[in-house]
Amino acid sequence: MNDRHARFNWMTDAPLDYGQMFVDIEAYKPEVNYRIGAMAAPMTVTFESDYDAYRQKSGTNEVYLGHVRDLDGEFGCQSVLMQGKGSMIGLAMLHGKADGLSTPEQRAIFADCLPHVLAAVRLQNAIDxxxxxxxxxxxxxxxxxxxxxxxxxxxxxxxxxxxxxxxxxxxxxxxxxxxxxxxxxxxxxxxxxxxxxxxxxxxxxxxxxxxxxxxxxxxxxxxxxxxxxxxxxxxxxxxxxSPLRGDMLDGGILAQALGLTRAEGDVAAMVAMGQNRQAIAAARCTSVQTVTAQMRSIFQKCGVRREAELVAIALQIGQLSRNAREP
Structure with a gap:
C-alpha cells in the first residue's frame, strides 16, 4: 500500500472487487482510513484504542466508516510488517459487530504470528x-x-x-x-x-x-x-x-558490425527503415546537411555507392542479429 496504489494479497470473505472499492474511496490515505492513520512502527500491534485516539485527533471520515460497517469489519488489530519510502506491507485482523472488540488474548496470538508472516514475505521478496x-x-x-x-x-x-x-x-x-x-x-x-x-x-x-x-x-x-x-x-x-526508431534495426549493432560511429549506426538504421534525410534530420534534431555528411561517411566506410546497397546490408545484419538472439 502506498500513496497512489493499494493491493490486497489475500482477504477472507471479501467481495472480489474489494480492492477497487478500497481505491475508489482513497482508503490508502490516512485522512480517510483511521487504520492507516494509526499505524505505528513495524511489528507493533495497534488496535481499537489507537483507532479511537487517531479519530479524536483527526476526525472520522464517514465514507470510510460506512464502508467498513457495510463489510462488517469496523474493529480489530493490525501491524506493519515492512515499511519503505512511501509504502508498507501489513497484516490485519478485522472484527465485525458480532465479534466485538479484540481481546488481549487475541492480540497476543496475533503478535506471535507476526515474525512467521514477515519471514514468508521476505522469502517471497527474494524469489520475486x-x-x-x-x-x-x-x-x-x-x-x-x-x-x-x-x-x-x-x-x-x-x-x-x-x-x-x-x-x-x-x-x-x-x-x-x-x-x-x-x-x-x-x-x-x-x-x-x-x-x-x-x-x-x-x-x-x-x-x-x-x-x-x-x-x-x-x-x-x-x-x-x-x-x-x-x-x-x-x-x-x-x-x-518509436515509429522512426523501432525494433526492426538497432543502430548500435550496425555501428559495431560496419565500423561506424553510434550516430552513423542510428542514421543507417533509419535509412534502412525507409526514412528520408529530412525525416532523419527532424527526428535527430539536426540539419539535413549534417545527415548528408554522415551518409557520405557511412557510404565510404561500408564501400557502397547507393542507399539501396546500404539498406540491403543493414537488413541482412539485422536478420543475422535476430537469428542469433532466437532460441
Missing part, C-alpha cells in the same frame, strides 16, 4: 527479485526499451534501451515511480499504470509523449500475477516504441 532479474535480462537481450512495474506502482527494473528514453528529459523516475513532465500526460500515464497493476483494463487513448522527438509511444500492459506474490514481482510492463 530473482524472477525480476531474469525478465529484465531477457528484455535486455531483445534490446527492448522497457520498465517493469511492481504491485505498488514502483519501477523495479528497466533495460538499457529504456535509459535512452529517460535521457530525453520528458520522462523520469521520481519517488520510485515513472512520471512525465507534462502534467496532463502524467495523469493519463498514472491511470494506465494503476489499471495495469490491478489487472483491470481501462479504455485509454494511445499514450504519445508530448513534445517527444522522434515521436514516442508508451504502452502499459499487465503481467500475469503469481499466487501469493506480495507485490514485489513485476505486475505490469511499460514499453517505449
Amino acid at each position: 527479485h530473482q524472477g525480476t532479474e531474469l525478465l529484465r535480462g531477457s528484455l535486455d537481450m531483445m534490446r527492448t526499451a522497457a520498465m517493469l512495474i511492481d504491485g505498488a506502482g514502483r519501477v523495479c527494473a528497466w533495460t538499457r534501451p529504456a535509459e535512452d528514453v529517460l535521457s530525453g528529459g520528458l520522462l523520469c523516475i521520481a519517488d520510485g515511480q515513472l512520471q512525465a513532465v507534462h502534467g496532463g500526460f502524467d495523469a493519463l500515464l498514472q491511470r494506465a499504470v494503476g489499471a495495469a497493476i490491478a489487472s483491470q483494463p481501462v479504455p485509454m487513448p494511445d499514450l504519445w509523449v508530448p513534445d517527444a522527438s522522434p515521436p514516442l509511444l508508451v504502452e502499459v500492459n499487465p503481467l500475469p500475477l503469481r499466487p501469493w506474490s506480495f507485490g514485489f514481482a513485476p505486475a505490469a510492463i511499460i514499453t517505449f516504441r
Whole structure:
C-alpha cells in the first residue's frame, strides 16, 4: 500500500472487487482510513484504542466508516510488517459487530504470528527479485526499451534501451515511480499504470509523449500475477516504441558490425527503415546537411555507392542479429 496504489494479497470473505472499492474511496490515505492513520512502527500491534485516539485527533471520515460497517469489519488489530519510502506491507485482523472488540488474548496470538508472516514475505521478496532479474535480462537481450512495474506502482527494473528514453528529459523516475513532465500526460500515464497493476483494463487513448522527438509511444500492459506474490514481482510492463526508431534495426549493432560511429549506426538504421534525410534530420534534431555528411561517411566506410546497397546490408545484419538472439 502506498500513496497512489493499494493491493490486497489475500482477504477472507471479501467481495472480489474489494480492492477497487478500497481505491475508489482513497482508503490508502490516512485522512480517510483511521487504520492507516494509526499505524505505528513495524511489528507493533495497534488496535481499537489507537483507532479511537487517531479519530479524536483527526476526525472520522464517514465514507470510510460506512464502508467498513457495510463489510462488517469496523474493529480489530493490525501491524506493519515492512515499511519503505512511501509504502508498507501489513497484516490485519478485522472484527465485525458480532465479534466485538479484540481481546488481549487475541492480540497476543496475533503478535506471535507476526515474525512467521514477515519471514514468508521476505522469502517471497527474494524469489520475486530473482524472477525480476531474469525478465529484465531477457528484455535486455531483445534490446527492448522497457520498465517493469511492481504491485505498488514502483519501477523495479528497466533495460538499457529504456535509459535512452529517460535521457530525453520528458520522462523520469521520481519517488520510485515513472512520471512525465507534462502534467496532463502524467495523469493519463498514472491511470494506465494503476489499471495495469490491478489487472483491470481501462479504455485509454494511445499514450504519445508530448513534445517527444522522434515521436514516442508508451504502452502499459499487465503481467500475469503469481499466487501469493506480495507485490514485489513485476505486475505490469511499460514499453517505449518509436515509429522512426523501432525494433526492426538497432543502430548500435550496425555501428559495431560496419565500423561506424553510434550516430552513423542510428542514421543507417533509419535509412534502412525507409526514412528520408529530412525525416532523419527532424527526428535527430539536426540539419539535413549534417545527415548528408554522415551518409557520405557511412557510404565510404561500408564501400557502397547507393542507399539501396546500404539498406540491403543493414537488413541482412539485422536478420543475422535476430537469428542469433532466437532460441
